Amino acid sequence: MTHLKPVNRKAVRIEQAAANDVVALQRNGVPQMPHFPIGCSLVFSPGWEADHSGGTAGLCQPVERDIFDCHIGCYWPAQVPDQLNHAPDWTAKCAAAQKDWRKLDLIFP
């Protein structure tokens, strides 16, 4: 993102949040700030099943791409196991969701 410059305040906030996103969290030595999700859910604000127009075009595609943000940020607490309380180890075996999604479990809270 070094060739892009934020033009409005929202973009500045996204750039600041991206500095502490999931990939960064996996690196050692980086200051651990609270994680603020920046994925599809926040940007498009769809429902879990359907987007704003009632279809699936506005959802994160594939859903696995946004799974960490949904999980770590407890963004979809009734649909995606939340990291804070119910399922802190949900993605323990799943470093890259798009490849390891089969290692995610169905949770019975």
Place this chain on the structure above:
Amino acid sequence: MNRIALAWCLAMMCVPATARAQAPPRAAPAEVVADEGIPVDSTVVKSRCGACHRSDDKGRMSRISYRRATAENWELTIKRMVALNHVTLSPEDARSVLKYLTDHQGLAPEELRPIVFEGEHRMVEFAYTADETTARLCSSCHSIARVLSERRTKEEWQLLITMHRALYPLVDTQPMNSGSGFMRAGGRGGRGRVSAPATGRGSQTARGGGTAAADAPADDRNPVDVALEHLEKALPLETSEWSAWSAAMQPPKLAGRWAVSGSQVGKGAVYGEMTIAADPGAADTFTTEIRYTVARTGENVTRRGKAVVYTGYQWRGRADDWRETMFVERDWKQMWGRWFTGAYDETGVDVKLTRITADPIVLGASVTAVKTGSTGQNIRIFGANLPESIRAEDIGLGQGVKVTRVVSARPNELSVEVDVAAGAPIGARDASVAGTVRPALVVVYDKVDGVKVVPEAGMARVGGAAFPKQLQQFEADGVNNGPDGKPDTADDLNLGPVDVKWSMEEYPATFNDDDTQYVGVLDQTGLFTPNVDGPNPKRSGNRNNVGDVWVVAELAGARPIRARAHLLVTVPVYMNWFSEANTSKTNGSPAGRQ
């Protein structure tokens, strides 16, 4: 000395005023209604929950005594205590605690009626109209029924908000469904204004106050505060309905034979019998034997199970791998609800049970509609206590319909042949059999004018690799325009399921929409089975097998008739809140427990 003393006195007099001026403003304390709270009178609850929930001198336990809820809601609470608060409970103790709390701190029948769909695991469109802000805010993550399934004191509703913030910290700011989170979004002129209806994404009012709604002044409160005010007023702990029911309630005596009348999407009507026996070992517990026939096909189903009744009227049963949720009416002569199964409980039968007495009862027929001018059509009539020696002339089916022959007669089923006159008026016919009348047993029609696919909007979830599939069954019903000849009017006749050819067509929502190739398979019984979960490398962008399509039913004829419904195929839900190891023969999921 005098001056010093005077100065000292003045200083002393000034101090309290200064202190008052400097004291921080105190928030108005939450109103405490003096004698609120329901004392807990159960050794199990007091011993298993008392370590954290302290009792007062009136036997009221902290948090617990200030809330009423349905069985499902109390169950979630108990599960949360185990999951998050280090409680260990044996299954027997958990069941006892659940039974006590639901019975003594439950919902009255009239309080539960609007939201029976939650316990029935039924997917419906439900609009909570009492307060729009509450409805939108509180149904963004979970169903509004979750809220309506409990009653709390003022302080407890406030503590519920606190719990949301503690467990899910983003709830204040995340803009769910293009609205706002608990707190108003965007500061002055932001789009979280309570009074303005959602006008769609990206509608930002100008800074410094945008266009106010027609009825000024706009409500500037945070949505959560509006919702809280509504909840405290609309769903209080003490209500006249609950006072009345908790006094009148008693263990229902349901043993006996019950006639079952049901309908299952895709299969049509089902008729049969449930025999209930009281379980002497435990109060409010029953064992059941169920036998029913799918009217159109003659398929027979039998199951055995058991059930518990909560709060004197809430039946929760399990028969083989099916689950039952039913509402017991106060006269103990009728029960109704849903029996369901499936990984997401999407397969189900809507049922109505009526107690069988000595009188004959007619439940339904194997055909839903008969055509004018037809002869010798066979109809099986289902019921109970039907006389075996009945004659054709003792069965009345109304104008223009003549029962010509009784082919066979058993107490629970008659088989007859009917002729329908060419000029018989179209419309429903009541059936009179041995002195009992079953209204609208069959419909007389002259032609099929249209087809209607139900449900109009279906939903399925991909699954099968890591998470369960959610199936969607469709049904195509024939429609006659009725005597006025106009479609979609009040006198239209529903002719019941008709045989159609099923297919899927693309619902174009975006450029190069190709969902029909990926979402799954629709078979010729109207059952849609979705594709597998996970990213699909064959799809552009590695997308999931999700999408939305038209489900089309075509009725063959001189002029083919087509009807369609919308099907949304979407992503799984990764948490199963209400299942205890559901087994479904058709979803094929290896989903395991954590």
